[in-house]
Amino acid sequence: MAIYLPELSAHDVSFPPLHRALSEPDGLLAMGGDLSVPRLLSAYRQGIFPWFSDGDPLLWWSPSTRAVFAPDSLTLSRTLKKQLRRYQLRFSVNRAFAQVISQCAAPRAKQPGTWILPAMQQAYLALHQHGHAHSIEVWQQDKLVGGLYGVQIGGLFCGESMFNRLPDTAKLALVALQTLLQQAAAGWIDCQMPNPFLLQLGVQPISRQQYLTLLTAQRGQRLPADFWQPRFFTLENEYD
Structure with missing residues (x-):
């Protein structure tokens, strides 16, 4: 099944609203952007974090259950x-x-x-x-x-x-x-x-x-x- 994700702008460190995070896979919110200090801080301050494997695009997550x-x-x-x-x-x-x-x-x-x-x-x-x-x-x-x-x-x-x-x-x-x-x-x-x-x-x-x-x-x-x-x-x- 194809997954359609918002792609982050290289010039804007904002993120989509969290209610748009997917339920499967749980919490996947967006792709792209970069790992700059301003973007990472923007992510963490909104309850978002990056997580991706080698060969994958840069993925951003906000799971439905946190620990x-x-x-x-x-x-x-x-x-x-x-x-x-x-x-x-x-x-x-x-x-x-x-x-x-x-x-x-x-x-x-x-x-x-x-x-x-x-x-x-x-x-x-x-x-x-x-x-x-x-x-x-x-x-x-x-x-x-x-x-x-x-x-x-x-x-x-x-x-x-x-x-x-x-x-x-x-x-x-x-x-x-x-x-x-x-x-x-x-x-x-x-x-x-x-x-x-x-x-x-x-x-x-x-x-x-x-x-x-x-x-x-x-x-x-x-x-x-x-x-x-x-x-x-x-x-x-x-x-x-």
């Missing part, structure tokens, strides 16, 4: 505390953004390809350089063993991808992210769409309209100017 972690929903379980002790892990913010996105793009078991294509990596590096995209890193001594990256829209962190090179370090990166966010904001984390891994961690599926209500409430908030300054940080009471 979010509510404040205080990510905590250190007994297993995660054991992993912290066992591997002697430490955490940082924005000290290795390029390495994190490269690791997220690397082939994985049963998933040889990646949607984090070179063009996507360059686009989010540009967002990072403009102060909009950020990373959480997990270290064992001087080795990067886990992490995640995403885009900050007001008080809402829009997660893009994560990776681990030791057991549970992606989970620990999520806990570290919410711990960090809650120093200056409520701690909401958008994970785009539910999947078994996120559901196991307690992600909350919500409707597109509920997500837009949350986004509207969060996007006007401001974090301190130095909030995303590169640094190491700890999880409070991490070994209790």
